[in-house]
Amino acid sequence: MSMKDRMSGNEAVAFAIRQINPDVMPAFPITPSTEIPQMVSTYIANGQMDTEFIPVESEHSSMSATIGAEAAGARSLTATSSCGLALMWEELLVAASDRMPCVMAVVNRTLSGPININCDHTDAMGARDTGWIQIYAENNQEAYDNFIQAYPIAEDKRVHLPVMICQDGFITSHAVENIILNEDPDVKDFVGQYEPEEFLLNPGNPVSIGPYAISPYVMEARKAQEEAMENSKEVIREVARRYREKFGRGFEFFEEYRTEDADYIMLIMGSAAGTAKQAVDDLREKGIKAGVLKLRVFRPFPASEIAQALSPAKAVAIMDRTESYNGHGGPLASEVRAGLYENGSSVKALCYTYGLGGRDFTVERVYEVFDELKDMIENNKEFRQHRYVGLRTNSPEVR
Amino acid sequence: MDFESIEIRWHGRGGQGAKTAALLLADVCFKTGAYVQGFPEYGPERMGAPITAFNRISKKEIRVHSNIYNPDLVVVVDETLLTSVDVTSGLSEDGAIIINTPSSPDEVRPLLQEYKGRVYTVDARKISEEALGKNFPNSPMLAATVAVSHVMEKNEFIREMKASYEHKFAKKPEVIEGNMKALSMTFEALGA
Amino acid sequence: MRSDVSKINENTPYEELTEGLMMFAKGTAKDFATGPWRTMTPVFDKDLCKQCLLCAPVCPDGCIPVSDMKRSDFDYDHCKGCGICEKACPFNAITMVPGTEPVVPEKDAAAE
Numbered sequence: 245m246s247m248k249d250r251m252s253g254n255e256a257v258a259f260a261i262r263q264i265n266p267d268v269m270p271a272f273p274i275t276p277s278t279e280i281p282q283m284v285s286t287y288i289a290n291g292q293m294d295t296e297f298i299p300v301e302s303e304h305s306s307m308s309a310t311i312g313a314e315a316a317g318a319r320s321l322t323a324t325s326s327c328g329l330a331l332m333w334e335e336l337l338v339a340a341s342d343r344m345p346c347v348m349a350v351v352n353r354t355l356s357g358p359i360n361i362n363c364d365h366t367d368a369m370g371a372r373d374t375g376w377i378q379i380y381a382e383n384n385q386e387a388y389d390n391f392i393q394a395y396p397i398a399e400d401k402r403v404h405l406p407v408m409i410c411q412d413g414f415i416t417s418h419a420v421e422n423i424i425l426n427e428d429p430d431v432k433d434f435v436g437q438y439e440p441e442e443f444l445l446n447p448g449n450p451v452s453i454g455p456y457a458i459s460p461y462v463m464e465a466r467k468a469q470e471e472a473m474e475n476s477k478e479v480i481r482e483v484a485r486r487y488r489e490k491f492g493r494g495f496e497f498f499e500e501y502r503t504e505d506a507d508y509i510m511l512i513m514g515s516a517a518g519t520a521k522q523a524v525d526d527l528r529e530k531g532i533k534a535g536v537l538k539l540r541v542f543r544p545f546p547a548s549e550i551a552q553a554l555s556p557a558k559a560v561a562i563m564d565r566t567e568s569y570n571g572h573g574g575p576l577a578s579e580v581r582a583g584l585y586e587n588g589s590s591v592k593a594l595c596y597t598y599g600l601g602g603r604d605f606t607v608e609r610v611y612e613v614f615d616e617l618k619d620m621i622e623n624n625k626e627f628r629q630h631r632y633v634g635l636r637t638n639s640p641e642v643r
Numbered sequence: 644m645d646f647e648s649i650e651i652r653w654h655g656r657g658g659q660g661a662k663t664a665a666l667l668l669a670d671v672c673f674k675t676g677a678y679v680q681g682f683p684e685y686g687p688e689r690m691g692a693p694i695t696a697f698n699r700i701s702k703k704e705i706r707v708h709s710n711i712y713n714p715d716l717v718v719v720v721d722e723t724l725l726t727s728v729d730v731t732s733g734l735s736e737d738g739a740i741i742i743n744t745p746s747s748p749d750e751v752r753p754l755l756q757e758y759k760g761r762v763y764t765v766d767a768r769k770i771s772e773e774a775l776g777k778n779f780p781n782s783p784m785l786a787a788t789v790a791v792s793h794v795m796e797k798n799e800f801i802r803e804m805k806a807s808y809e810h811k812f813a814k815k816p817e818v819i820e821g822n823m824k825a826l827s828m829t830f831e832a833l834g835a
Numbered sequence: 836m837r838s839d840v841s842k843i844n845e846n847t848p849y850e851e852l853t854e855g856l857m858m859f860a861k862g863t864a865k866d867f868a869t870g871p872w873r874t875m876t877p878v879f880d881k882d883l884c885k886q887c888l889l890c891a892p893v894c895p896d897g898c899i900p901v902s903d904m905k906r907s908d909f910d911y912d913h914c915k916g917c918g919i920c921e922k923a924c925p926f927n928a929i930t931m932v933p934g935t936e937p938v939v940p941e942k943d944a945a946a947e
Contacts, residue, residue, distance in 0.1 A: 250673040276685075343855035362685055383708070404854060414685035415708050420669045421680050422704075442837065442857060449837070450861035457856050464849035465856050518706035602685055606709040 246491065247425045253381070253416035256388040256423055257323070257349045257409070258283035262293045263431035264395065266347075267318035267438070270298035270309035274328040275361055276413040277351035281323055303328035307335035307348075314344040315453045317443030319395065321346060325413055326353035329367045333374075339406045340375025341469060342454045345398035346406045348376075349391065352514070352565075353413035354601045362602020363413040365514065365565040369575050375469055377407040377476055378543040380513045382499075385423050387411040389487065389494050390540075392426070395435050396483045402475040412515040414602070426491055434490060473544045480541055497546040499538040500553055502528065506535030508617040509554055511580060512563040513539045516598070516605045520563075523610035534614050539576070547583030554580075555589040559617040562595045563633075573597070573630045592620065598633035609633050644677060644794050648701035650711045651788065654730050655720035658690040660781045664720070665696035667785055668794075671803045672700045675795045680705050693728050700794050716792050719743060720767075720784055725751065731758040741787045743767040743780050763791055765829060774825035775818065782822050786829035797835065801826060841866075865913075869896065873916030875931045878939055879908050883928035890920040890929060911937065 251259065258280050261269070271281035287293045296318075300306045306322045313320040324332065329350060339346060354364040368378060377397060381387040387409065394407040411417055426434075442451050457465060477497075484496045501521050503509050510520050517538035527534040537553055537560075554560045562581070564574025572578070573595030581593060596613060599605040613633065619625045651668070655661025662683040669681030680699040697711045715738040719730050722744040731740060739761035742751055748762040755762065767783035775782075782804075789800045804826060808819045837859045843852060853859065884906070891899040891906055898914040900907050921929045932939060 250669060250679055341855060343857075361687060383706075412708070415682075418685065419680060419682035419708070420666050422673065422678050442854075442859070450859070452858035452860075452863075453855065455856055455858055460845040461852070461856060464847070464852050467849045468852060468854070515708040518708050522707045604709050606712070607707060 245427045245430070247427070248422070249425050250420055250422050251384060252279075252418055252420050253384040253387045253411045254279035254351065254418065255283060256384040256425075257391050257411070258287070259425065260388050260391040260431070261295075261321065261349075262287045263426070263428050264319075264392065264435050265293045265432075266295055266321050266395075268296045268298065268310070268313035268320045269322060270300050270306040270313065270320075271322050272300050272303050272306045272324070272328065274303070274325050276353055276363075276417045277323045277325040277328070277349065279417070280349050280351070303331040304335060307332035307339065310346050310348075311335060311339050311342065311344050314339075314346040315342065315443065316445045317440050319399075319438040320344075321348060323349035323351070325351045326355055326361070326367045329371055330355060333371070336371055336374040336376060336406075338454060341465065343404040343469070343472070344406055345395070345404050347391075347394040347398060348406065348408050349387075350408045350410045351413045351417045352410055358601070360601040361413075363415050363515075363565075364600045364602070365410075366567075366600075368408060368410050369564075369566040371408070372543060372575055375405065375473070376543060377403075377405055377473070377480070377541075379407065379409055379480075379541055380539065381409070381411040381416065382515055382517045382538060383416050384411075384419070384421050385493070386540075387416060388423060388425070389491070392431055392434060393480075393483045393487055393494075395438070396486075397476060397479050399438060399440075400476075400479045400483075401441075403472055403479050405469075405472055405476060410514070415515040424493070430490065434487070477544050477546065480544070495538075495540050497539070497541045497549050498553070499536075499540065501536040501538065503535035503537055503553060503557070505533055506556075507533040507558045507621070508560070508614050509535045509537055509557045510561045510563060510610065510613060511537045511539060511550070511554065511576065513542065513576070514565065516563070516565070519605055519607055520610050523607040523614070526607065527611065527614055532614065532618065542576075545579055545583070547579065548587050550580055551583045551587035551589050554584065554593075555587070555591050557591055558621045559592040559594070561613045561617055562593055563613075564595065564597050565599045567597055567600065571630070577630065593629075594620065594627055595630045596633050597630070603634065605633070644672075644675065644700070644702070646793075648699065648703065648705075649716065649792055649794060650714045651698040651700070651716045651718065651792065652711050652714040652734075653696040653698075653718045653720065654724050654728055655694055655696070656690075656724070657692045657694050659720050660779070661694060661718075661720045662696045664718075664781045664785050664788075665698050667781070667807075668698050668788060669700075671785075671789075671800060671807065672698075672794050674803050675799065677701065677794070678703060678705050684710060693724055714738065716741070716788070718784055718788055720780055722746070722751070725754040729756060731755050734758060734760065736760045739763060739791050741765060741784070741791055743784055745769065761791075763787065763833060765832060767829070770825050770828045770832065774828055775821040779825075782825040783829040786826040787833060790830050790833045790835035797830060868912045869915055870912045871935065873914060873935050875916040875918060875933060876911070876935055876937050877909055877914065877916065877918070877920055878930045878932055878937045880928045880930070881908075883926050885926055885928075887925065889923045889925065893919050893923045895919065909937070 524534045577595035653661040669679040684695040713733040717740040719742040767780035898910040
């Protein structure tokens with residue numbers, strides 16, 4: 245059974261949290277994720293859930309308290325955006341290295357400067373090497389579906405890693421759209437009871453969590469953590485399949501939209517993927533074989549699967565909603581191309597930076613990108629490898 | 644709704660409720676079984692600053708997540724914006740614009756950058772003050788949007804709005820009647 | 836997941852470390868003798884001691900056992916010989932001597 249409804253992305257995540265009813269939620273408000281703890285605390289005040297809500301004085305504290313609660317044996321979560329995520333920095337790594345299966349709703353917003361509060365992926369992409377699993381959503385529906393899958397992934401014995409469920413700030417967090425919701429008992433059944441094996445508040449079974457490790461232990465601990473991240477691939481797939489069987493929605497690592505015979509593929513994450521799919525439909529009507537690979541899971545990074553999906557194309561566009569200042573693109577550009585190389589693929593790729601600081605990304609912009617890919621292949625036109633979508637410039641070759 | 648889809652752009656000032664109106668329209672259209680999208684232009688909230696909000700209403704699933712540059716309908720909640728904001732920018736000539744003003748369509752047309760399409764005016768302040776005793780332009784502007792766009796049938800709209808007000812104002816039922824009156828006065832004023 | 840952490844050492848392969856380096860044991864600091872780190876050793880003279888207990892709380896390593904409001908001799912397995920207790924004692928009941936053993940050198944005793 246399912247319920248048709250309409251709500252914003254933040255409402256959808258808060259609704260999922262109510263259905264899961266975790267044990268502890270420490271949080272500190274920051275736009276555009278503020279509504280999530282606000283709505284959760286309303287649910288609690290109305291007696292619709294009994295999560296222990298802890299108002300804290302900063303995001304450093306909210307992450308610390310989330311780790312503490314999780315270590316104590318409580319299913320814990322928090323929510324944040326942008327500078328809030330940045331302030332959590334050192335704790336993010338602690339959560340992962342302590343192998344805490346906590347969950348965080350991240351509503352993506354840029355980091356200053358220039359001072360700006362709109363959407364891009366600078367915040368979560370900056371946290372890509374903290375050891376968290378990262379799953380991105382195209383719309384409110386996926387934010388909801390992904391959130392329900394977070395604990396089953398995090399708490400699996402083969403994983404025991406924290407999970408970030410990301411959605412685009414304002415673009416999906418504040419937009420009211422149609423959504424299909426699952427019934428409460430079905431969600432509770434899917435997520436299951438949390439039964440931690442080792443936790444602090446467990447009389448008779450003493451445990452120390454997060455001890456100091458002298459040099460002879462650190463590399464081994466990190467390797468074990470890296471292995472858990474690799475193991476999570478299998479678990480993410482299993483959980484996605486189980487979700488699909490039960491609720492009829494969702495993808496594993498990525499969605500392949502009209503890529504089967506595509507000459508040109510755009511690899512993109514988040515809300516812009518929907519816009520790209522619309523543009524692909526338009527281009528197909530004009531006889532251009534375009535497709536979209538919408539990446540859902542960025543950590544762990546499914547490099548070989550991506551390489552396999554992209555290789556049959558003539559050219560691909562790799563779209564980053566952040567800048568890496570490495571001279572050749574953003575994190576997706578680097579990692580996708582490393583994956584292509586590792587898998588012996590020589591498919592041509594152009595790397596694009598788009599949508600920074602809330603810059604609108606329209607279907608027309610998608611046409612432009614596909615036009616350039618086509619121009620590169622059909623007319624052997626040479627393009628600069630790393631390009632900015634819709635940049636105002638006096639020298640078009642710079643773009 | 645006897646068409647595939649419609650795109651609407653709202654112009655207002657921060658605090659006037661244009662965003663709320665867009666979200667309400669999405670809400671009420673959802674009840675007809677349509678696919679809906681309602682969202683504000685994103686940014687810091689500043690009381691009095693010009694803001695825009697958007698609606699996509701469609702029979703098909705909506706996937707595009709960008710602002711609307713070529714709307715079928717524009718709704719202006721505050722007529723003082725006409726001199727500072729290009730409200731008809733990209734507006735389809737086959738479309739329409741609705742303006743909250745005591746002036747007639749012919750009187751405001753000179754402010755509309757030679758826009759050739761249909762122009763409607765609604766004195767939402769007067770309607771609201773008569774029906775509610777206060778200036779809440781949202782209900783009249785929402786009714787005008789439905790009357791002009793035909794996104795849903797009038798009676799269905801009235802029925803859904805009543806249910807929505809009854810839910811929203813459960814603790815102050817005295818304002819429900821006034822709001823309902825504002826809706827019907829708007830339809831009447833527009834001859835719909 | 837629970838394993839015997841006393842078997843883990845610097846030669847343990849990563850597969851056999853505990854998850855997140857969790858320690859499945861209590862009070863493990865007791866098993867780690869820091870006494871041999873000492874170069875000076877406190878000597879306790881119970882005849883001079885008035886049991887004022889000013890020494891016990893200042894010991895950074897908790898090496899002055901107290902029970903029934905009375906201190907007893909030092910925990911030499913863990914005392915690092917910092918000498919803070921000697922400074923805290925108003926009654927000269929604690930004397931720091933060189934070396935790792937709590938023995939007052941013979942010749943000093945003879946000189947007195």
